[in-house]
Amino acid sequence: MSHTPQIKIPATYMRGGTSKGVFFRLEDLPASAQQPGAARDRLLQRVIGSPDPYAKHTDGMGGATSSTSKCVIISPSSKPDHDVDYLYGQVSIDIDFVDWSGNCGNLSTGAGAFALHAGYVDPARVPQNGICEVRIWQANINKTIIAHVPVTDGQVQETGDFELDGVTFPAAEIVLEFIDPADEGEGEGGGAMFPTGNLVDTLDVPGVGALQATMITAGIPTVFVNAVDIGYTGAELQPVINDDNAALIKLEAIRVAGALRMGLIKAPEEALKRQHTPKVVFVAPPQDYVSSGNKQIHAADIDLNARAMSMGKLHHAMMGTASVAIATAAAVPGTLVNLAAGGGQRDAVRFGHPSGTLRVGAAVSQVDGQWTVTKAVMSRSARILMEGWVRVPGDAF
Structure with a gap:
């Protein structure tokens, strides 16, 4: 042989x-x-x-x-x-x-x-x-x-x-600058940063119900929902989600519904071959919690809490591209992310994630009635x- x-x-x-x-x-x-x-x-x-x-x-x-x-x-x-x-x-x-x-x-x-x-x-x-x-x-x-x-x-x-x-x-x-980070060419919005044309939509999710959602393409296509609307506080660590099969099914259903609404897929079964995008992130106002590394995170030190799904599991920290999406959405008054952070205008946001905190900046502007992002900045190594x-x-x- x-x-x-x-x-x-x-x-x-x-x-x-x-x-x-x-x-x-x-x-x-x-x-x-x-x-x-x-x-x-x-x-x-x-x-x-x-x-x-x-x-x-x-x-x-x-x-x-x-x-x-x-x-x-x-x-x-x-x-x-x-x-x-x-x-x-x-x-x-x-x-x-x-x-x-x-x-x-x-x-x-x-x-x-x-x-x-x-x-x-x-x-x-x-x-x-x-x-x-x-x-x-x-x-x-x-x-x-x-x-x-x-x-x-x-x-x-x-x-x-x-x-x-x-x-x-x-x-x-290492400081990273993401230039003009909104995705182009996909979705019903023809490359718009908010592909549905709305800052907040009602997303009908089979088996879950109607949810408020902010859908954005900055950094990476992302579906934001309120943690409280899906039964969470926004301070969860990985085991709470990843050890709960019903939670994973629910969050995947939200991802598929968002992908369809954003025009990223044409049929639900296509989501199996597009696991990387869109991301689902659930957000909540700031609150105290203990990180996965046993670090005390104080509500006074962050603007909001955010938890992100990646490839069907809760991420242990926060993806860089989703961080861009969070910072961009936080900078636009009226999105779910902005409201979780207390509303108003901002050019940077510090959010809590399962491993700790992260600060990301974003420069946004409104041109001819449409929001655009020119740059997002974060530090990594x-x-x-x-x-x-x-x-x-x-x-x-």
């Missing part, structure tokens, strides 16, 4: 924000995987260890959570005035597909640092000591992200004293965990 040997592919295992994933240079991938398609998807699935009916990722690099089942492909940018193109794949844990429908805001931090590590940024623009501005083209959603990456002695500075709730150890701060090669069976893709 003949056996196909494994092949070696250069790769970097990297944390970005509260996520981690396997990073590749496009030119290092096998020829058949350098283009979108089945071969690329199969390769990334085998790297991660999916689909895994045991939901453990024992035979791959994934961590069996939505935050750790990710792959990134970086290449020299095809766009003027950009350094790199950044393509993100969310690999399903137990279902046979890779979702390319959105961005990962956390790994956007890693994309900026990786661009420097890989030598994709013009050396003339890299300071010996200081901050390097890396211009990233986010190829999933066709948007610009600017990463302000610290450099020491000509190399990416990875260690530092910046602390990020949801990440165990401190590291160097990134660090290489391992680099070398991943190995996959040669007949796996």
Whole structure:
């Protein structure tokens, strides 16, 4: 019996924000995987260890959570005035597909640092000591992200004293700017930031009932609902939701109803192949709670509480893209997020999430009766965990 040997592919295992994933240079991938398609998807699935009916990722690099089942492909940018193109794949844990429908805001931090590590940024623009501005083209959603990456002695500075709730150890701060982060081209609103044209809609959810909802496309398509309307306080930690199958079914029903209303899918069954978007976030006014890391969060220190679903589970912290959506919606008077934060106008918001708190800024304006967001800003960190090669069976893709 003949056996196909494994092949070696250069790769970097990297944390970005509260996520981690396997990073590749496009030119290092096998020829058949350098283009979108089945071969690329199969390769990334085998790297991660999916689909895994045991939901453990024992035979791959994934961590069996939505935050750790990710792959990134970086290449020299095809766009003027950009350094790199950044393509993100969310690999399903137990279902046979890779979702390319959105961005990962956390790994956007890693994309900026990786661009420097890989030598994709013009050396003339890299300071010996200081901050390097890396211009990233986010190829999933066709948007610009600017990463302000610290450099020491000509190399990416990875260690530092910046602390990020949801990440165990401190590291160097990387500031991210998401330029014009509202998605375009999807939904009944023709690319509008609020695709239904309303700040608040009544969303009819089968098996749940009619809910007030704010649906927005900034950062990532997101459906916001009030925690109290679905039986929660907004201060829940992961076990309360993730160990309750009825809760997961209810929240997925809200996601499917929102996807239909936003025009992201045409039939409910299509949601199975679009798990990454939209996100569902339930919000509530600020209240005291103890984080998953046993940190006391005081209501006086936050503007609101927010809990987000990612790939069918409550996220352990907050996705970067959903953070953009929260900050943008909070800045627009009258949305559910804005009302949870006390109403009025604001250019930044600090919200509580299961692991702690996060502050995100957003600049919004109203043009010809429509709200737009020009920029969202947040701080994250990134660090290489391992680099070398991943190995996959040669007949796996």
